[in-house]
Amino acid sequence: MNRSLLLAILIAVGATLWVVSGPLLSQDGGPDMQKAPATLDRSEQRPDVRVRTQQAEPHTLELVINGRTEMTREVQIRAEQSGAVVELPGEKGEVLEEGALIARLADRDRSAAVEEARARLASRELEFNAADRLLQRGHTAETQHAAARAEMQQARAALRRAELALEQLEVRAPFAGVLEERSAELGDFLREGDSVARLVDLDPLLVVAMVNERDIGDLSVGDRGTARLADGREAEGRLRYIARTAEETTRTFRVELAIPNPSNLFPAGVTAELRLPLEVVPAHLVSPAILVLADDGTVGVRAVDEEDRVVFHPVTIIEQRPEGLWVAGLPDEVTLITVGQEFVLDGQQVTPVDEAEVAAGQPGAGA
Structure with missing residues (x-):
């Protein structure tokens, strides 16, 4: 019994000493498991951004509208005398000169x-x-x-x-054109006024479109324009007609662009995109990827000023092309941020790296 009591007393004393020794050891310079808070001064950081300096170029603003091609004129040729058809030298689809024989009556x-x-x-x-x-x-x-x-x-x-x-008795072409239809056949008996053929004139070919009332004042007869047909072919011409009165229902004005078509390569009745130059303005060609939105939703780009600080420039997109966007509203010379524009703030100082150096793989071009 004395031995067991002595053993219990020793165990109790040892446990008490172990519990008491924990805080003392931590105060004696033991390992500190908590890290000191990091000190990050954002104003001292200068992130790298990739930039490109470019000059404004004169760019022609264009009015782009959809239209269709039309023939210059067409005529339904009719018999002026009665009689049986004894000769039909003209074939349907044939290009005829003025005065060419189409049909001969008995x-x-x-x-x-x-x-x-x-x-x-x-x-x-x-x-x-x-x-x-x-x-x-x-x-x-x-x-x-x-x-x-x-x-x-x-x-x-x-x-x-x-x-x-x-x-x-000889039915002849009143003008040079294409014999689009031939309604009479050999042996038919025609009375005065019966249809013989339909002749169309495709040179010049007309590209007809309707222009809204806001833009009609910027156009003049004689202005140059370009037509792009549905098959991708393009042709240049001049405005030959601008309506002076608008359509009552649409409030649009009819315009006609005449394009040379001496070989009748361009057909009538197909859709076409009509481009009419309006004015020349200074503009920049940029990639859509560099556009950013301001807090108020304004579309613009970020650039770098002379002090390497970020500047936001609002822009107006004036034309979209396969090679990029033409935008207005930028200075004549501007250093655009092309990579990293989403991760910097207006007024923040950055380290600009020319994208030409990056492309050449020069040292220090790690942006």
Whole structure:
């Protein structure tokens, strides 16, 4: 019993000493598990940003509108005499010169009528000449002389009508163009006024579009423009017509751009994008990736000033092209931040690194 009591007393004393010794050891310079707070002064940090210095370039503002191509003129050619079609030299789709034969109708008695009219005119001319000589000699009255003159003139008019009827048996192209349709076939009997063919003129070709009332005042007849067809082909031309009155429903004005089309390569009736230059302004070509938004939602870019501080410039996008965006509102010369613009603040001082150095792999170009 004495031995067991002694052992218990020793264990209790040892436990008490172990508990008491913990705080004492920590005060004697033991390991400190808590790190001191880091001191970070943001104003002393100068992050690297990649920059590019560029100059403004003159850029032409354009009015871009959708339109369609149209022929300059078209005509439905009709028969002026009746008769059967005996010749059709023109094929559908063929390019014809002015005066080219499209169709010929049967003669029937038109040639005979011309010969008869010529003979009658010759007889009336002889009668008039005889009456004229008698009048000069005083052997006939002036009324008889006038009657002979009238009969001669009537015979001359009859000959002209007969010749015209013979000429109208040949249906010819009134202007150079494309034989778009041929409604008559060989052997058809045509009456006066029946359709023979449709002729269209595609040179020049017209690109027609509707311009809103805000922009119509910036355009003038004779201005140059460019048309881009649906298949990607482009052609230049000049404005030949600007409507002076607007469409009642849309309040838009019709404009016509005439483009040369001597070989009829461009068809009518296809959609086209019309670009009309308005004015030339200084602008910068930038990548869409460098655009940022200000706190109020303004679109702009960040640049670096002479003291290497970040500056925000609001911009206006004036045109979007495959190579980038044309923007206005920047100084003539500006050093744009091209990489890192999202991680810096306005007025913050930075270390600019020219992107040309980065591309060349020069030392110190780690931005």
